[in-house]
Amino acid sequence: MLHFLGYAGLIPFIFLPLCSLVWQLMLPAQALLLFQFYSCLILGFMAGAIWPVLYQAKQPAGRAIAAVIFPVFAILGIAILPAYILILMALLFLALRVYEYQTEINQLYSAPYQALRNQLTAVVVLCHLAFYLGYGNV
Template sequence: MIRTAHWLGYAGLIPFISLTLGMSLHPLTAVAFTTYSAVILSFLGGIHWGVALSKPQWSNPTRLCLCMLPSLLGWLALLLPMTGSLILLIGSYLSWWLWDRAQLIEPDYRRLRVQLTAVAVLCHLVWLVQT
């Protein structure tokens, strides 16, 4: 996997970490955190959508429908109260990580996803404890 993908992945953690560290600074920080989280969750589904469209053996209605699941769960999380939103987002990140692990076997991508998911989920857990 190209180095740029790693740097962009790690840079994507900056909002998670900074909003978690600044959670008590402004009332809209919680909205910013959950909104960013929903956007990133949607992006994870888009990765599978791209793979499904580029690999004929993966391009089937079931897989394409599953690719939409992170976007729908992220949107639903934005409609819930904060505690419910955080629980749904944590469960979605962990579930999608398991799906990634079962479907995408590239070792470098798997390693990166473990690291990124661990930090994102940890930030969500901090929010959950503080809520």
């Protein structure tokens, strides 16, 4: 069930760019805005997954800051760097995954969940980059 929910969470990342860049079911700006909001929501959700391991950490305050900094940077990016938000969001999703490896949080995940996280992160990053490249051509 968890794998199904993880993959289902990719639907907006794949569908929204297609709705504006390929099928023209909505204006690109509208699809981009929805994509950005959804991306921030999911990034916050994924960063929030760090919270349960805070109590197992030697430095819980640092991890608590890390857990909230990713979505905060995303929101600030939308406000300050709207032209580059898709690149920034791709980097934030990638940075979150790298952070999990560097802090050994990843080792607390089961092997199937680690594989799922790697797959989902790769698809999300690629969707952001594809939307950025495609949006520039609209």
